Every structure is written in structure tokens, then in C-alpha cells.
Amino acid sequence: MRNLLVLGLAVAALAGCGSDDDNGGANGGKLTIYSGREEELIGPLIEKFEQASGIDAEVRYGDSAELAATIAEEGDNSPADVFFAQDPGSLGSLEGEELLAELPDDVLERVPERFRDPDGHWVGTSGRVRVIAYNTEALSEDEVPDSVLDLTDPRWKGKIGFAPTNASFQAFVTAMRLSMGDEQAKEWLEGFAANDPKTYEKNTPVVEAAAAGEIELGLVNHYYLYLVKEEQPDAAVANHFLNGDDPGALVSVAGAAIVDGTDDEDQAREFVEYLLSEEGQRFYTEEAEEAEYPLIEGVEPKEGLPALDSLEGPDVDLDAFGAELERTLEMLREVGFTT
Amino acid sequence: MSRRPPAPLVLVAAAIVGLISLPLVYLLVRTVEGGERAWEILFSRALLELVVDTGVLVAAVTGTALAVGLPLAWLTTRTDLPWRGFWATAAALPLVIPSYVAALVFLAAFGPRGLLQRLLEGPFGVERVPEIYGLPGAWLALTVATYPFVFILTSAALRDLDPSLEDASRGLGRSRLTTFRRVTLPVIRPSLAAGALLVALYTLADFGAVSLMQYDSLTRAVYLQYRALFDRTPAAVLALVLVAITALVLVLELRARGRARTNRAGSGSPRPAPTVALGGWKAPALVFCTSVVGIALIVPLAVLGYWAGRAFSDDEPLGWSWEPAVNSVGISLLAAGAAVAVSLPVGILAARYPSALSRTLERLSYAGNALPGIVIALSLVFFAANYATPVYQTLALLVFAYVVRFFPQALAGSEAALQRVSPRLEEAGRALGRRPADVFVRVTAPLVTPGLLAGGALVFLSTMKELPATLLLRPIGFETLATEIWRYTSVASYSRAALPALVLIALSAPLVYALRARTASDSGAPG
Numbered sequence: 001m002r003n004l005l006v007l008g009l010a011v012a013a014l015a016g017c018g019s020d021d022d023n024g025g026a027n028g029g030k031l032t033i034y035s036g037r038e039e040e041l042i043g044p045l046i047e048k049f050e051q052a053s054g055i056d057a058e059v060r061y062g063d064s065a066e067l068a069a070t071i072a073e074e075g076d077n078s079p080a081d082v083f084f085a086q087d088p089g090s091l092g093s094l095e096g097e098e099l100l101a102e103l104p105d106d107v108l109e110r111v112p113e114r115f116r117d118p119d120g121h122w123v124g125t126s127g128r129v130r131v132i133a134y135n136t137e138a139l140s141e142d143e144v145p146d147s148v149l150d151l152t153d154p155r156w157k158g159k160i161g162f163a164p165t166n167a168s169f170q171a172f173v174t175a176m177r178l179s180m181g182d183e184q185a186k187e188w189l190e191g192f193a194a195n196d197p198k199t200y201e202k203n204t205p206v207v208e209a210a211a212a213g214e215i216e217l218g219l220v221n222h223y224y225l226y227l228v229k230e231e232q233p234d235a236a237v238a239n240h241f242l243n244g245d246d247p248g249a250l251v252s253v254a255g256a257a258i259v260d261g262t263d264d265e266d267q268a269r270e271f272v273e274y275l276l277s278e279e280g281q282r283f284y285t286e287e288a289e290e291a292e293y294p295l296i297e298g299v300e301p302k303e304g305l306p307a308l309d310s311l312e313g314p315d316v317d318l319d320a321f322g323a324e325l326e327r328t329l330e331m332l333r334e335v336g337f338t339t
Numbered sequence: 340m341s342r343r344p345p346a347p348l349v350l351v352a353a354a355i356v357g358l359i360s361l362p363l364v365y366l367l368v369r370t371v372e373g374g375e376r377a378w379e380i381l382f383s384r385a386l387l388e389l390v391v392d393t394g395v396l397v398a399a400v401t402g403t404a405l406a407v408g409l410p411l412a413w414l415t416t417r418t419d420l421p422w423r424g425f426w427a428t429a430a431a432l433p434l435v436i437p438s439y440v441a442a443l444v445f446l447a448a449f450g451p452r453g454l455l456q457r458l459l460e461g462p463f464g465v466e467r468v469p470e471i472y473g474l475p476g477a478w479l480a481l482t483v484a485t486y487p488f489v490f491i492l493t494s495a496a497l498r499d500l501d502p503s504l505e506d507a508s509r510g511l512g513r514s515r516l517t518t519f520r521r522v523t524l525p526v527i528r529p530s531l532a533a534g535a536l537l538v539a540l541y542t543l544a545d546f547g548a549v550s551l552m553q554y555d556s557l558t559r560a561v562y563l564q565y566r567a568l569f570d571r572t573p574a575a576v577l578a579l580v581l582v583a584i585t586a587l588v589l590v591l592e593l594r595a596r597g598r599a600r601t602n603r604a605g606s607g608s609p610r611p612a613p614t615v616a617l618g619g620w621k622a623p624a625l626v627f628c629t630s631v632v633g634i635a636l637i638v639p640l641a642v643l644g645y646w647a648g649r650a651f652s653d654d655e656p657l658g659w660s661w662e663p664a665v666n667s668v669g670i671s672l673l674a675a676g677a678a679v680a681v682s683l684p685v686g687i688l689a690a691r692y693p694s695a696l697s698r699t700l701e702r703l704s705y706a707g708n709a710l711p712g713i714v715i716a717l718s719l720v721f722f723a724a725n726y727a728t729p730v731y732q733t734l735a736l737l738v739f740a741y742v743v744r745f746f747p748q749a750l751a752g753s754e755a756a757l758q759r760v761s762p763r764l765e766e767a768g769r770a771l772g773r774r775p776a777d778v779f780v781r782v783t784a785p786l787v788t789p790g791l792l793a794g795g796a797l798v799f800l801s802t803m804k805e806l807p808a809t810l811l812l813r814p815i816g817f818e819t820l821a822t823e824i825w826r827y828t829s830v831a832s833y834s835r836a837a838l839p840a841l842v843l844i845a846l847s848a849p850l851v852y853a854l855r856a857r858t859a860s861d862s863g864a865p866g
Contacts, residue, residue: 032815040830058815061826065566066713070811072571073717074724079732165563198472201550204831214451227831231649329567333385338563 031057031267034071034080036064036090037254041290045283049274055267064090065167071259072097081262082271084125084254087167091122091257092322101258101265103272110276111295115253117319124253124318125275126284127293129311130172131239133210133218133225144217144240148176148248151217152191160197161206161215164337168203168221168252174321174328175250179314182331189335199337204228211235221252222305223290230289241306249313253295344692345775352684356700359743363582363706365718366575373572380576390580393557396477396549397542397588403482404538407631408489409531414624416497418615426628427494428852433635434487434797435847437804437821439547440840442480443828444642446471446551449479454642476552483635484548485541488797489534492751495793496530497523499759502612515615529758532595533751536705537797539588540747543581543709546807557581558711565713578714585709589702640844646837663818664842670734670819671802674741675795678749681742682794686753691762704750707743712807715743720811732814740808745798752794756787800847820846 035042039061046057060067064086071078071094078099085091094100100121108116108123115124134144145151151160163169177185198215200206206218207228213236225239242249256275258268274280281294284301291302301308332338370377380386414420415427433441448454449471469475500523508518549559557577564574617624689701707715719740723731730736742749760783768778806821813822820843827836 038830039826040832060815062810063566066717066807066811069565069571069717070720073721077724077728077731165567167567170567199553201553205551208831209451212451224831231831231833325567 029056029264029267031055031081031264031271032079033057033059033082033084033271034067034259035059035061035084036067036086037084041288042084044287045275045280048279048283049271052274052279053267053270055270057271065093068093071099075099076261078259078261080259081264081268082256083259084256084275085122086254087171088117088122088124088253088255088318088321089167089171089325091117091255092319094257094259095119095121096322099260101260101262101268103258104269107269107273107276110297114251114318115295116255118317119319122255122257123272123276124255124295125272125280126254127251127295127308128168128221128223128254129241129293129313130168130248130250130252131220131222131241133207133220133237134240135210135213135216135236136238137236138213138216141238141240146240146243147246148219148242149188149246151219152188152195154195156195156217158196158198159216160192160195160219161200161209161217162197162219163200163202163206164332165199166202169219170325170328170332171252171321172219172248172250173332174324175314175316176247177328177331178316178320178324179247182327186331186335189331189337193335193337207237208235211237219248223292226290241311244306244310244312247314249311250316251293251308251311251313252318254292342692344688344694344697348684348688348692349696352688352697352700355681355685356704358739359704359707359746361722362710362715362718362743365721366579366582366714369571369575370579373576376572377576380573381580386577386580389555389557389560389577390584392555393543393581393584396474396481396554396556397539397584399474399478400481400485400542401535401538403478404486404489405531405535407482407486408534409493410627411486411490411631412493412497414628416494417612418617418624420617420621420624420628424852426632428848429632429636430628431487431491431851432844432848433483433639434485434491434800434851435803435844436484436636436639436840437547437806437824437843438480438484438541438545439551439806439828440643440804440824440836441484441639442476442548442551443833444639445476445480445483447642447833448638449476472553474554477549477554477556479634480548480552481542481545483639484545485538486631486635488537488541489531491793491797492530492534492537492755493527495789496527496755498612499789500526500612505612529596530755532592533755535595536588536592537708537748537751539592540585540705540708543585543588544711546711546713557584561711562713565717571717574714578710581709581711582706585706586702588709589705593698593702640841643837643841643844646833647841648834650834650838659838663820663823663839664846666817667803667819667821667843668846670737670741671799673734673738674745674802675749675799677738678742678745678798679753679791679795682746682749682753683791686750686757690754690757701750701754705747708745708747710744712744712805713811715740716808716811719743719808732812734814734817737809737812737814737817740812741798741802741805744805744808745801748797748801749794752790752792752797753787756790756793757783759790760786796850799850803843803847 033046039059046059050057067083068085068090071080071083083091083094095117102120103123105120108120111124115127116122132144173185173189176188198209200209203220203224204227206220207224209215210218211228211232222239225237228235228237256272258265258272262268276296278296278299281296281299284292284294285299291305293301293305293308329338411430415423415430420426446453504522504526505518508522513521544558546558546562549556550562557580561574561577564570564577685701685704688697719736723736764782765778768782769775773781804821806825809819809821810825820839823839824836827833
């Protein structure tokens, strides 16, 4: 076995991969970011940050939850300085393990209270809204329900798609539970289940299925539409925004946190600050294909999107979602959506 | 045969198996930490359903892989089937298609409103193709991704088979079918069993196909636990259940192997095995080969080609770089070499010194192969980040992860090869005064080389497409073809994902071909 390690090390050295300076916490002035957000989407944003700050950023891309589990396993030896995640759930799990550092107030206060951790361990960096994606050949926009409560109507039997195992759908159910109460949320879930909705792995396949006419309506986050349109510009699918006060109209965030015990805290803070700077937020309006919502005051969302203020959504605390998830999963199991 | 193995050999083999079993240690740690909750999960109804569903999938995939792989192997090695060389390479190639790519492609081709449906809609008015989600899709994608294990190992065994055995049977007036059943089958049984085992283990550990096809298997449940709850206890318990199922599969395999002794006298016979004339069976045989290669290789290539075509007609620059391809090939070669090297001590111990101890060590080394990649990756993150910091996130650790995942594939090759070499030859070498190591180099090594290469090739091909461990353990910025495919599929950019997928297949094809030519010429050479 030693031979194997020696061999591997020799090759690593020959290949000049510099694998000797990025271990443990000490990584010679480079900022290490673990990103659950896709390189295709935020790679350009990170480049802009490097240019603006002169800091070298190294990014490990992966699935948000898997990266959260990785940081948890690494414990005090994590090479990660910043965790940039897809959802509050992944961030909350690390907060639960006490692996996140506190963010300074002036960073936190740049975003509305509902989009950040009340204890200041993570902050939302962009918003996404639950919508109904619909097939534009089968339906006109006014036929699409304005409330998720209408999705139990037998008219939609077998025609709705969703991703029960995806964190964003689970958060949506948590929001319904917290705003309507468990009993009514469960009643809705049962009615929804009775309509034989089709399940998919995650949001993108739901939008693709809606575009293909496999389903007529899909429960998704708003920005997947733009990814699918990028690949198939004439796809027959569009977003319908729910009523602003609908229990299903959850506004959630992707967010960032500083990993506790980093030896590059200043650089890590600089990165999070950049994400919430005007330039960093304008990225979502001006450059990103996927049209997420900027969260700071004074930066407007992409044209054609309803203003964030008009999307009150259910009145819920995103930070509570981590603790509520177990009950949500139990409910989804009871209804038969997951095992 | 009950010679005592040399102590250093036992120690080295035990150390290797110990290191490979690190993920098991990790799972036990996490489960014990979970305390009572672990028991609750273990005795839940949901778990029982998962186990049953997993068993159904494994049985279906393994059965089909045998039913497809064995006839293909026989047709391409022993008959006058036209274009044998082409079929032999084409039928082995689906091994390089990652199961998540196979699943994506089959959804695009056979899914509701997929390409097939659109083809049938016009002329035939077919409104619905059979449902692909669930068992049918998972079964199809996994069968396509795994039958080459059976095909490759069985082909090697058939080529290696001493034709004098079959001649003797035929000379005694037995029919061709009886000869196959009574003589050929027992000799190739260990290879068939080894192939079936790799298929079963791959199916147990697969996440890509089952997640896209929405089939509830244990591995999918493990991933969902990690992704939903961020609670590592249930995931660890489920993974340990997977290990238990693996143990069961291993026992079944050992039974299926039979007690056949398959040593042969020399490295090969002076003449190749006679070719069976197919006669009137030529047409059905060709239809069979065409169907298998059509579904397993041509459909994926066609869909990928269609997607890639969109990327080329797009205005955006392709931004193609060869670096991920070079990285993939380099790291896969390292992994293959390392896996074969460390499989030798375990293989020698198991093949030459059969005992309860050597069997236990050998079987234990299979555990990692049925574990989901995420479990292996997180366990190595845990051990390396906390106890071996200098190697954490280096290529060395990444190669080690591949060895843990794919060790049984290398072992299947080396053990089968060692078993076919008669210990008498080695004894003769020693009787002539050579030291054991010398005998190994001069006598054993040349005879086992084809088997070792076959095992190494399997590891190489598996490493080329490995994703979950690569994502978490690679040095930052080390891109492979598999990570490139993931990078684009995760944002639904199939046209961009198609290119690295096609390159992955193209780069692996010559290896599959060369391997075939190499083993064929080696076993055909006069001993």
C-alpha cells in the first residue's frame, strides 16, 4: 500500500498539481470555496470576484448536501473557507454542527431579515421563487391555477409533475405546513396525491417534462425554466407566478457562510461581502442566464419578473426549516411520496 | 494443497484488505454513534420494502446480463459469426458508458414523448410507449451498463479454454450441446460467477440510473438520506444493510462457482480452439448481436451524437479542452495499475493457499464494491482529513479511493488467471532450485498476464466513468471527463455534456479492442 501512495504522490508531483499546498487549513493565501452551486452558473461570478479583489479563489464544486456532509466529516481540518450553498437546509445543517462562523452585522443587514439566519451564521445571496411551470401548447396562462390549493382539482389528474425528493419541494411543503398548520397541509398533500402527480428526480426534468407535454403543470423553482430554454430555445414551457400570498409561493434563497476556524477569515469575509455588493448582485440581473432574484436594496430583478416585494409568500422563517424537515419528510412518507 | 502460506504474504494481504475495508469501519462508527435510532431504522417496514425492491432489481439485472453476456461471448469467440472482431469490441464498449448517461439517453430515446414515441406517433399512431420510469428503466440502463462484465470475463475464459477437453467429449460421442453443458460450462463457471458478481455489486451500488428512473433502491435511499436530512446515522445503517446483502451475494457466488478445478497444463494449446460453423443459425445470431449492440451502444451514441450536433450548430464557442481527457486516462491508468498490484497478494493467497482465512480476506475485500460511491468518498474524507492530512485531496488518495471501489474487478482478473495456472508448474520451478519470487516472475507472471490485464482493464474503464468519489476527493481543479459530463448535465446542458461523453467512449474503445487482441494472441501462442 505504501508503494501505491508513493506512486500516486510521485505522479501528483510530476503533474505539478501543487497538491502539497492545499491541504488542511493552511493554504497559502488562497481562498477555498466549497460550492453547491453549479460552475456553469456562478463560475463567471467567482471570476469577477477574483478580478475585483485580487484574491485567488479555488472552488470545489459538488452537490450542496454532499459538500455539507464533507465539511462535517472534515471537522476542524476542513480546507474550506467559505460554503456557498444551493439552499438554507445545507447551511442550516452545518450551523447545527457548530461549524460556521458568525457573519458581521453590516454584511447580514444588506438583505431583508427573512433571507438570513437570525443567529447570523449564514446569509442569503440570491432568491428563487416557487412557481408553476406549464406547457404553453396545452394551456393558456389564465388556465393555470393562481394557487397551489387548486391543484387538488380532478381536472389536473395525472397532469402535474413534481420532485418529491428534492430539497426545494420539501421546503415548499414545510412552508405550507408552517403557514396553514399541519392538519390542513396534510389534507392538501392527500388531495394532491389523489391526483396521481408524476414524480421526477429534480426540478430540471420536471420543466423538461412540461415542455415535452408529458405533464401540463410542474411544481418548480422559477429559474430552471431559463436553463431549459438555454438548451431548447423553442421549448413549449413558461412560468406562472402564484398569488403573492399563496401558501405555495415560497421565496427561498441560495446562501453563503464562513466555515468556522478558517485561517483566511478576512478573505472569506471579502468574498461574502462581494456576493452582496452591488456588482455581485447585478450579476443576477445582467449576466446570469437563470434570472435569480438579487436580494439587496436598489438592484432590480431581471425584466419580466414580478418584484420581490410583491411576493410575500407564506410568512415563514427559513432558518426554522432545518428543524422542521424531519416532520415534513414524515408527512411525505405518510402520503406515500417517499419511502 | 494445504501448505501453510508464507507469513509475509498473509500480512501484506491482510494489510491490503484492512485498508480496503476502511469504509466499513466508518459505517460502524456512524451507526454506533446513532445508538437506538439505528435500531429503529433497522426494523422499520420501509427498510424491508427497500430491501425487497433492491433484490428484485439486482436479480433482474444479473439474470439479463448473464442471458446476454454468455451467448455473446460464445458467438464471438467460438463460432464463424461474420465480423467477430467488430462484435467483440462493440459488445464490450457499453461498459464505458456511465449508468447516469445511459439512463439520460434512454429517457430521451424511450421516455414518454421521447424520440421513439415521436417516430411511432406519425406512421403508427402510437400514443404511448410503455412506461420507462421505475423498474423497466432502471433494469434497462443497468443491464446495458453491466452485461459487458459477464461478456468480457466469459470471453477470456472461453478463449483460454483447453480445446482438448471438448475434443475428448466429442470423441466420446457426446453432442455439442451436452459437451457445452457438461464440459465447457463447468470450466467457465468461475468466470460466469465472477461476472455475475460484478454485475450484482454494480447494481447494488448504482445511484445514477435509479435516481433518474425514480426506482427505490437502497443506494438511492442512502443518497436521499444524505441529501435530505444531513443526518449520517440513517445513511450509515442503510449502507450497512447493503453490506449485508453483499455478503449474501458473495455466498451465492461462491456456491455458483462450483468446485471445478480449472488449471490447465500450459499457457495455451499449440492450436486455437476449433470454430463452430453456425450454418442456418447465422441469421438469428446476427439479429441477436445487432439488437444488443443496437440498444446498448448505437442508441446511446445516436442520442449523444444528436445532442453534440446541437452544440456544434450553436453560436457559442465550444471551449473544448483536452485536459480532462488527459487527466481521466492518466488517473485511470494509475488506478488500474495500483488495483492490479495490490490484488496480487490477495489473489495468490486465495488461489494458492485456500483456507478459511484466505477466503475471508478475499470476500471481505469485496465489501467496498457494493457500497455507494458517496459512502466510500465520505469515509475517506473522514479518515484522511483527520488522520492522514498530507494525502487529503491529493491524487494519491483519489487513486486509493478507486482501488477501494474497484478492487474486486482487479481481483476477479488476477484470481481467475492464477487459478488457471497449475501449481505443478510452480512446484517444478521450485524443485529446480528457483526461489519462489523467481518462480513467480519466470513462470507464473507470463501465464497470468492476460488475466491481470483483463482485471486492470475493468478497473481502468470503471475509473474513467467514476463520479461521486471523484467529485469529493479530487484535488481542486482536477477535471475528468466524468466531472465534465456532470458539470453540464447538472444544468440540463445536454448538448455540452454529449461531447465529453463521446470522447470518454472514443478513448476507451481502442483499449477494449487492444485488450481483446492481446489476450487472444497470448492465449493462442504456443506454450
